[in-house]
Amino acid sequence: xxxxxxxxxxxxxxxxxxxxxxxxxxxxxxxxxxxxxxxxxxxxxxxxxxxxxxxxxxxxxxxxxxxxxxxxxxxxxxxxxxxxxxxxxxxxxxxxxxxxxxxxxxxxxxxxxxxxxxxxxxxxxxxxxxxxxxxxxxxxxxxxxxxxxxxxxxxxxxxxxxxxxxxxxxxxxxxxxxxxxxxxxxxxxxxxxxxxxxxxxxxxxxxxxxxxxxxxxxxxxxxxxxxxxxxxxxxxxxxxxxxxxxxxxxxxxxxxxxxxxxxxxxxxxxxxxxxxxxxxxxxxxxx
Amino acid sequence: xxxxxxxxxxxxxxxxxxxxxxxxxxxxxxxxxxxxxxxxxxxxxxxxxxxxxxxxxxxxxxxxxxxxxxxxxxxxxxxxxxxxxxxxxxxxxxxxxxxxxxxxxxxxxxxxxxxxxxxxxxxxxxxxxxxxxxxxxxxxxxxxxxxxxxxxxxxxxxxxxxxxxxxxxxxxxxxxxxxxxxxxxxxxxxxxxxxxxxxxxxxxxxxxxxxxxxxxxxxxxxxxxxxxxxxxxxxxxxxxxxxxxxxxxxxxxxxxxxxxxxxxxxxxxxxxxxxxxxxxxxxxxxxxxxxxxxxxxxxxxxxxxxxxxxxxxxxxxxxxxxxxxx
Numbered sequence: 001x002x003x004x005x006x007x008x009x010x011x012x013x014x015x016x017x018x019x020x021x022x023x024x025x026x027x028x029x030x031x032x033x034x035x036x037x038x039x040x041x042x043x044x045x046x047x048x049x050x051x052x053x054x055x056x057x058x059x060x061x062x063x064x065x066x067x068x069x070x071x072x073x074x075x076x077x078x079x080x081x082x083x084x085x086x087x088x089x090x091x092x093x094x095x096x097x098x099x100x101x102x103x104x105x106x107x108x109x110x111x112x113x114x115x116x117x118x119x120x121x122x123x124x125x126x127x128x129x130x131x132x133x134x135x136x137x138x139x140x141x142x143x144x145x146x147x148x149x150x151x152x153x154x155x156x157x158x159x160x161x162x163x164x165x166x167x168x169x170x171x172x173x174x175x176x177x178x179x180x181x182x183x184x185x186x187x188x189x190x191x192x193x194x195x196x197x198x199x200x201x202x203x204x205x206x207x208x209x210x211x212x213x214x215x216x217x218x219x220x221x222x223x224x225x226x227x228x229x230x231x232x233x234x235x236x237x238x239x240x241x242x243x244x245x246x247x248x249x250x251x252x253x254x255x256x257x258x259x260x261x262x263x264x265x266x267x268x269x270x271x272x273x274x275x276x277x278x279x280x281x282x283x284x285x286x287x
Numbered sequence: 288x289x290x291x292x293x294x295x296x297x298x299x300x301x302x303x304x305x306x307x308x309x310x311x312x313x314x315x316x317x318x319x320x321x322x323x324x325x326x327x328x329x330x331x332x333x334x335x336x337x338x339x340x341x342x343x344x345x346x347x348x349x350x351x352x353x354x355x356x357x358x359x360x361x362x363x364x365x366x367x368x369x370x371x372x373x374x375x376x377x378x379x380x381x382x383x384x385x386x387x388x389x390x391x392x393x394x395x396x397x398x399x400x401x402x403x404x405x406x407x408x409x410x411x412x413x414x415x416x417x418x419x420x421x422x423x424x425x426x427x428x429x430x431x432x433x434x435x436x437x438x439x440x441x442x443x444x445x446x447x448x449x450x451x452x453x454x455x456x457x458x459x460x461x462x463x464x465x466x467x468x469x470x471x472x473x474x475x476x477x478x479x480x481x482x483x484x485x486x487x488x489x490x491x492x493x494x495x496x497x498x499x500x501x502x503x504x505x506x507x508x509x510x511x512x513x514x515x516x517x518x519x520x521x522x523x524x525x526x527x528x529x530x531x532x533x534x535x536x537x538x539x540x541x542x543x544x545x546x547x548x549x550x551x552x553x554x555x556x557x558x559x560x561x562x563x564x565x566x567x568x569x570x571x572x573x574x575x576x577x578x579x580x581x582x583x584x585x586x587x588x589x590x591x592x593x594x595x596x597x598x599x600x601x602x603x604x605x606x607x608x609x610x611x612x613x
Binding site: 068069071072075076078080081082083084085087093094095096097099100101102103104105106271274275276 | 289291320331334350370559570
């Protein structure tokens with residue numbers, strides 16, 4: 001290596017060359033002169049460990065907003081008036097959308113539902129406006145995809161597929177009392193653990209009810225949306241068993257009440273999947 | 288594209304207008320306060336306080352110094368765009384619905400609603416350079432159409448006034464005499480209320496949108512029906528692109544379909560059509576409620592939409608928008 005080790009220990013040299021930068025002379029910038037020429041001289045190590053000097057000469061030109069006319073530029077510096085005069089910087093009146101919105105071309109029948117068809121795609125250009133009326137039997141959507149191509153295949157009606165399988169989690173509680181006869185589950189026995197229910201009750205006070213959910217919002221979506229406010233113990237979305245669509249509401253249980261309250265303040269009125277959410281404290285269950 | 292969302296209005300939007308240079312966007316809503324925003328980043332510049340009712344329409348002069356707004360509080364007000372100060376107020380006997388500056392900004396055409404037995408009118412006022420000399424008398428008053436006149440604009444060279452409204456007929460009036468020059472044909476024209484009317488950049492043709500789920504393109508001089516664009520929703524707003532051969536149409540959704548499981552029905556979109564081929568180019572979704580206002584930036588590189596949800600969405604087109612092939 002063509003580097004003077006000096007007081008370095010070999011252990012420090014095992015990392016990549018970035019660490020050795022302090023051995024190099026500093027970066028020198030000779031600022032834009034009257035012609036606007038700027039020279040930047042840097043030193044670095046090339047792949048073979050040789051010290052290399054890199055000189056970059058640039059012509060700096062101030063690019064004014066070429067789009068705005070002089071008058072428009074003046075208007076940019078007008079003072080705010082009316083309701084905007086006392087606006088604080090935190091007022092979130094203007095926001096860039098978090099979602100990317102595309103100019104969606106009309107789809108040819110049979111094409112996939114979620115693919116963004118960018119302009120210029122020949123297939124999309126061929127498709128006429130108003131696709132052939134196709135109904136998907138699984139999710140009931142019209143004009144989007146055939147049943148075999150349904151993105152929600154797993155929501156197929158459960159009558160035929162699940163007859164022989166053991167009852168799901170929701171029916172466990174009901175079958176416990178009726179079907180099992182003599183067996184009494186621990187939670188319903190005399191002297192059932194109070195702390196467990198107390199914990200649950202306390203949790204229910206940190207329960208947030210979310211309404212006006214879109215049809216295909218599910219638990220993972222709510223979890224992702226609410227977890228930024230704090231640890232979440234449970235999320236639940238009410239789903240119509242027959243059609244598989246969400247009934248439009250759900251519950252999120254936070255560990256901390258403050259997180260629940262912050263979530264309510266921030267997300268009530270928040271636009272999610274093109275519906276405006278209503279987020280409030282869930283009224284305690286009558287016991 | 289990443290639209291910029293501007294939530295300055297508490298109530299549904301009614302109208303959007305860009306100034307001539309395309310750096311300011313004026314929005315009117317039912318919440319009494321027209322607002323002005325910077326058209327590049329959506330930052331709010333100010334609001335015009337003074338109206339007591341829903342503001343239905345506005346127009347800005349060519350030098351972006353004067354703003355005129357028409358409101359349901361039976362007044363039309365002139366404002367200083369820069370300071371927000373009210374310069375003058377024209378008072379009427381019924382709600383004012385539509386306002387439009389003439390070419391040269393010396394005249395303004397104002398329509399008033401039918402109210403308490405009074406018929407709807409189209410009135411022309413002279414706008415003085417100095418607000419102190421402003422008089423409130425009308426240069427011309429036209430009565431005649433039945434029902435509300437939703438929009439009236441100046442025809443080419445201010446020689447004519449073009450109006451359309453609840454009776455679904457588009458009319459052309461002579462500015463000097465106030466006489467009816469032309470009327471759209473009842474069979475080929477719109478079948479239901481015309482909700483919106485917007486001129487092309489050069490004023491040679493204009494687009495009307497109607498609750499009969501279609502928008503029609505007309506010649507401004509001869510009132511010939513040139514094109515028809517059919518959508519699935521009643522049309523509340525329409526605009527013609529100043530740059531490409533596109534028109535954009537926005538609308539509502541019939542209450543009947545609100546509870547359909549069809550996911551697309553819940554998403555209100557601004558539909559783009561090819562102006563000449565009449566075919567749908569695509570839709571831009573995002574509003575939570577019917578779209579009530581649409582406007583193209585005069586440079587054609589962005590457009591904004593205002594909805595029933597109170598949001599203004601400002602969209603700067605992606606580069607591939609300009610190379611769309613049909």
